[in-house]
Amino acid sequence: SGSELGKVCADVMKQGGLVPDIVGCNMLKNAMISSGKKAFLLDGFPRSMGQATTFEAEVMSFDFCVYLECSEEVMKERLLGRGKTSGRADDNEETIMKRFQTFQKETAPVTTFFGKAAKIHVISAEQTPEDVFSATVRDIGEKMQAKLGVPADAEAPAAEASQATEAPVFPEVPLVEGSLPEDAVAVVILGGPGSGKGTLAEKLVAKYGLHHLSSGDLLRAEVASGSELGKVCADVMKQGGLVPDIVGCNMLKNAMISSGKKAFLLDGFPRSMGQATTFEAEVMSFDFCV
Structure with a gap:
């Protein structure tokens, strides 16, 4: 619009920053009231804890949060591709990296906020748009229908049927005999690329005698084995997809039990909310996360 507020917002966005929480919340509130509607999809909001808490205090409570989980490599590739035609000032490599930093600092904690309220639904975004949509509908469909008063059999998305017939079928991971000790300990190291996770891991293993397990190594070994499960995993990975949480968790569980430690x-685990919750439900509780 060229307003003074718009000019200031443009300058902040060019730097990869966020506009003040109350500004974004009031813009949304005005648009929501003016629409005359009662059900809203908020795209790209909230992007910080401040926005989340301000919105709930000043506007209304959130009902659902769909978190699209995607690696920085894939997001960067997509944004640079979009920048070739979008004309957006922030679709350049320098600003994209700043936006990633802002996301990790400001937005990532929002997932914890929604997780504690049991409102978050984590969906892998490293699949086709149709598959992302189908996965989302499967995850939140019943709750949405109940909220909106839509009959359960109304509008069964065609994409969902396609997903049901075309999705890869993962063979079950054969579980080894035995169980983990009751006093087993699981330590996790989290951090961005180049943060020094590997170096710290080596030192912790040496100091405390921990048994080091890499989820990536286990998956690659399964692929190299030529098993049916390995073949399916290889196909999914080639397409940039993710193996189901339970598959990775059971691979780890087998390795942990077989080690005798x-x-x-x-x-490299967990890399998603789904992996974390599945591991705690099916294997054991985490003890420490660095």
């Missing part, structure tokens, strides 16, 4: 350092 009781203290483990998990490298």
